[in-house]
Amino acid sequence: MHDTLGKEQIYVAVDLLILTEHAARLKLLLSRRPQEPFSGRWALPGRFVGMDESAETSAQLLLMEMLGTQKLYMEQLYTFTDIHRDPRGRVISIAYLVVVPWKEMDPLIREHAEGYQLCDVETGRELLRITDLDGREMQEADFAFDHERIVRTGIQRIQGKLNYTPIGFAFLNDPEGFSLSEVQEIHEAILGYALDPSNFRRQMLKQYEESGTLSQTEKTEIRRRGRPAALYQWKDRRQTQWQTENS
């Protein structure tokens, strides 16, 4: 479609940083580019913005194409505009950060997003290590365009936001409820280090229980080992506001 680009105009694209979490691991949706430029390198899902779409709409459409849903947490991440970021011509990219609950991601990924892999993201306080399904680590040169930089920017953003927003809950919007340990697992996967269970629970409850957005249900979890956890619910009053809110 856009194999060659005109030399006389700036093209606008959106790229999606789609994050999910499973088994104490932060995961990131990447694909190997099937064509030039950067054939074979890892790339974020992207799309050119049409004349009749806002960037946000364009991102939502791409999301719909890939996963078949729009009801996800999405925020604008950053706009990358380096002159030579795309060898085909002048393309700027507006990157969006998308959070998908694993339970939704798992079935969707098979149906819609063929060719995509959910790669592992390991992140300590400073480090960032991304590995594909075979456990091979990616270097910056393994990425297409400036996508490695986009990834780093996004990870930093979400790490910072954990402190003062309930963005962690966007990773588990299942209506059946969730345990606070699951929330903790998500925070740990994003931050890259362990948290104290007792203190974590205390913090979450104080922060969100009195505002009514986090409330305990009557059900409890079914586990294999250990004491079953109480299940909580997230009241979505602000879920839709998330879509347009700017930090």
Added chain:
Amino acid sequence: MHDTLGKEQIYVAVDLLILTEHAARLKLLLSRRPQEPFSGRWALPGRFVGMDESAETSAQLLLMEMLGTQKLYMEQLYTFTDIHRDPRGRVISIAYLVVVPWKEMDPLIREHAEGYQLCDVETGRELLRITDLDGREMQEADFAFDHERIVRTGIQRIQGKLNYTPIGFAFLNDPEGFSLSEVQEIHEAILGYALDPSNFRRQMLKQYEESGTLSQTEKTEIRRRGRPAALYQWKDRRQTQWQTENS
């Protein structure tokens, strides 16, 4: 130059939200548009991004044109892409937040930025009131394009950043030193409410003194009334990093 735009492509522009502070007031650089569209309405300084410039470079060039300097705190704010934000055609705007010390702004504004006014921004915890030099309040409809939204986004951003970054110090980079009351005045102007002097000082010193970025000089201020204040210095180790750092 761009009186009429082609209908077949997306144009990319940058807009600058230039903030400064004086006499306990947050100020914002605006001009009345001299031409259609939105003739007579208030607008941020802006510029179309050239084919051979990154957005950041373009913003820096505009800054250089307007104020004759580039050595200012600047960060990308947000990218606005609504389809109908510009009646001339399809234009997206990458907004940048710029902080100028008053002592630099005052002389520069006369020389370079003719037609621009430094308007007052009054901001409580929720409210936002912007008034021109004659004290007349602006409504959303008094702004061109979606510039009122850009302003609100920017004010929110800087208010949030006061908590966890030293962005307040960007308002006074004078080499002669500054008193902590001046810093406090800046914070109060941005936040829209008063702070306790003693607690404010305690916080600033704990946060930045031990890292070596804030240090007391031997000089003291010359005042009209009251005890003269000790002057402090900001060590710029991270000033340049500010330019590219993303929150």
Added chain:
DNA sequence: CCATTTTTGGTCAATTTGACCATAAACAGT
């Protein structure tokens, strides 16, 4: 010399945080 103004340092109670310990509630294996 006194009243006023602003800076600076300090107190003190309330709150928050971080590092723990202890118990509760389940299961697995003997």
Added chain:
DNA sequence: ACTGTTTATGGTCAAATTGACCAAAAATGG
């Protein structure tokens, strides 16, 4: 049935932080 293991949950306690004050220091203006 009992024992050990595992995970969830509740509690303690000292350290650190915050917010609301008070008071002295250091200047000026009358």
